[in-house]
Amino acid sequence: MEWAKLTGPQLERAREQAGGLAVLPLGSLERHAGHLPCGTDGLYITALTTQAADVEPAVVLPTLFYTHVHEMRNNVGAVSFSGRKMMELAELLMDEIARNGFRKIALVNGHGGNRFWINQLMMDLCGAGKEYAPFVVRLGADEQVEKLREATVREAHAGEMETSTALHVFGEFVDRSAVPPDHQAGAPKPVPKVPAYTPIEWYSWYPEAYAGDALYATAEKGRIAFESAVKRLATVYAEIKANTSVLEHIERFNREKHHGG
Secondary structure (H helix, E strand, O other): OEHHHOOHHHHHHHHHHOOOEEEEEEOOOOOEOOOEOOOHHHHHHHHHHHHHHHHOOOEEOOOEOOEOOHHHOOOOOOOEOOHHHHHHHHHHHHHHHHHOOOOEEEEEEOOOOHHHHHHHHHHHHOOOOOOOEEEEEOOOOOHHHHOOOOOOOOOOEOOHHHHHHHHHHHHHHOOHHHOOOOOOOEOOOOOOOOOOOOOOHHHHHOOOOOEEOHHHOOHHHHHHHHHHHHHHHHHHHHHHHHOOHHHHHHHHHHHHOOOOO
């Protein structure tokens, strides 16, 4: 069910098997501390979306590794576009996916920072006259997986569970010897509190792109977390395929916007 590996006729058959659902995985290229590969987010979301499609058919496009990661430009490894360019690129990709006959397109995000421009894109697409329905998939926290955590340092990047899933999914690319030996190494740096959000906030707290405690990471934790995520994402695929209201409301809104109801 991977678009890039299908012939034209095979893609047509896969589209029907998938109920017209295409999946666009979103990742990033950026430093993940010193022990995880720069493509961690993209590698993870590629494996997750394709394995979920093995459970519940959906046509999965090649992962979009490039995104907005300006806050990571202080470290080697980041390839960053503007948020505006990312919105334009994602919309163009979805338009092309729809031109190939897909009426439902799920954006499945593997990089936390993508949520900013994705949300703006969804707002912009309201009333844009599209003949397809875009869905942003948010799996949210898994209570059973949360119980696996042992670290006391808050995880936000390259910590215990992200490193655990990396060990399970693409362990050959993980350098465990580079995990900082100090359990507090991934704690936010002590900087003066500011009662507002600033463009330098992330860098100020985590200048080395490490937020958490990867010393507690294990491949077994990663297996449990990943398999749980695959099942949950497959369920989301099925629910999106069964949904009819989103397309109906998009079509209705497109009609009504021209004359205010």
